[in-house]
Amino acid sequence: MEAAIAQRVQYPSWVDCRKLERKPLNSLRYAQRAKEEKRFRGLALAHLLPDKRNERARSVSSEVSCSDKNSSALLQAGSVHSFDEDLILKASNNEYPFRKAEEVKPYLHGRSMYLVGMMGSGKTTVGKLMSKVLGYSFFDCDTLIEQAMNGTSVAEIFEHHGESFFRGKETDALKKLSSMYQVVVSTGGGAVIRPINWKYMHKGISIWLDVPLEALAHRIAAVGTDSRPLLHDESGDAYTVAFKRLSTIWDERGEAYTNANARVSLENIAVKRGYKDVSDLTPAEIAIEAFEQVQSYLEKEETMEIPDGDL
Ligand SMILES: Nc1ncnc2c1ncn2[C@@H]1O[C@H](COP(=O)(O)OP(=O)(O)OP(=O)(O)O)[C@@H](O)[C@H]1O
Numbered sequence: 156m157e158a159a160i161a162q163r164v165q166y167p168s169w170v171d172c173r174k175l176e177r178k179p180l181n182s183l184r185y186a187q188r189a190k191e192e193k194r195f196r197g198l199a200l201a202h203l204l205p206d207k208r209n210e211r212a213r214s215v216s217s218e219v220s221c222s223d224k225n226s227s228a229l230l231q232a233g234s235v236h237s238f239d240e241d242l243i244l245k246a247s248n249n250e251y252p253f254r255k256a257e258e259v260k261p262y263l264h265g266r267s268m269y270l271v272g273m274m275g276s277g278k279t280t281v282g283k284l285m286s287k288v289l290g291y292s293f294f295d296c297d298t299l300i301e302q303a304m305n306g307t308s309v310a311e312i313f314e315h316h317g318e319s320f321f322r323g324k325e326t327d328a329l330k331k332l333s334s335m336y337q338v339v340v341s342t343g344g345g346a347v348i349r350p351i352n353w354k355y356m357h358k359g360i361s362i363w364l365d366v367p368l369e370a371l372a373h374r375i376a377a378v379g380t381d382s383r384p385l386l387h388d389e390s391g392d393a394y395t396v397a398f399k400r401l402s403t404i405w406d407e408r409g410e411a412y413t414n415a416n417a418r419v420s421l422e423n424i425a426v427k428r429g430y431k432d433v434s435d436l437t438p439a440e441i442a443i444e445a446f447e448q449v450q451s452y453l454e455k456e457e458t459m460e461i462p463d464g465d466l
């Protein structure tokens with residue numbers, strides 16, 4: 156694990172946060188932001204109209220991440236949409252997601268971002284996009300654990316060593332990640348259940364991707380449950396099984412996700428954008444909302460900070 160991480164952080168991940176320029180979030184920024192938002196919202200909407208989205212959301216079979224392995228098999232069967240990151244990025248090049256990232260970045264001071272959320276909520280898909288537009292490195296916590304276990308898959312780790320062993324590895328990975336700057340981390344769906352993990356994730360900014368269970372069950376039913384051991388133990392039709400298991404898991408840990416610093420509600424974005432269904436939302440739109448919620452969090456955080464003079 157250490158070798159794997161050390162190897163990956165030779166490039167810009169190691170940045171001393173204290174050396175990054177501190178920018179105040181002052182009223183000038185708000186005025187400027189309002190102007191920019193107006194200008195680019197027009198651009199973004201023009202660019203993200205549903206018919207255009209379909210052109211950019213196309214099946215791919217070669218992306219790698221642990222959940223994408225499943226997608227690949229399924230995409231080859233042609234039964235589900237996935238997202239070609241390069242296509243999304245090209246389409247939005249220099250436009251809203253990039254602008255939004257540029258706008259937020261100076262106020263992050265290099266802090267990392269931890270995406271939390273239920274299985275299939277899009278942490279990997281959206282996280283990769285956010286890392287690219289921010290110029291941050293991306294890490295998938297499940298993949299790091301698999302690498303640390305010499306390529307043993309999460310499903311095999313659960314089967315041969317049990318969940319609590321896996322949770323220990325997850326905490327080890329988060330601990331190591333927490334000493335890095337300028338990384339976006341897709342955490343495992345269950346990372347939120349251990350308080351110690353929050354201690355590490357709070358070194359950066361945590362973002363909860365809040366996706367309705369019905370939408371999650373559709374996505375998971377589409378890609379199968381082979382790599383998701385906690386969903387893989389019942390019989391019945393794929394959607395119903397996924398929905399039932401997700402509901403039980405949600406009852407056990409839904410509350411824990413609210414520890415995140417920022418919440419990205421897909422239902423709220425769909426309402427804002429006038430879409431009927433959360434499945435109409437693209438990863439780019441979700442990433443934009445994530446940056447907006449991070450911005451709101453930073454503004455709140457700043458108002459809570461005690462000025463140096465009062466110490
Ligand atoms: N906005 C979206 N709309 C529809 N499908 C999506 C969206 N974002 C991701 N997906 C699809 O949902 C599935 C799960 O996405 P992803 O792997 O990014 O989730 P995750 O939160 O990292 O999952 P896990 O925690 O189980 O690894 C993938 O097949 C992905 O293509």
Ligand SMILES: O=C(O)C1=C[C@@H](O)[C@@H](O)[C@H](O)C1
Nearest residue numbers: 274297309343344345383384
């Ligand atoms: O929700 C969970 O508990 C899990 C989610 C996956 O990302 C993996 O971390 C593992 O399958 C457990």
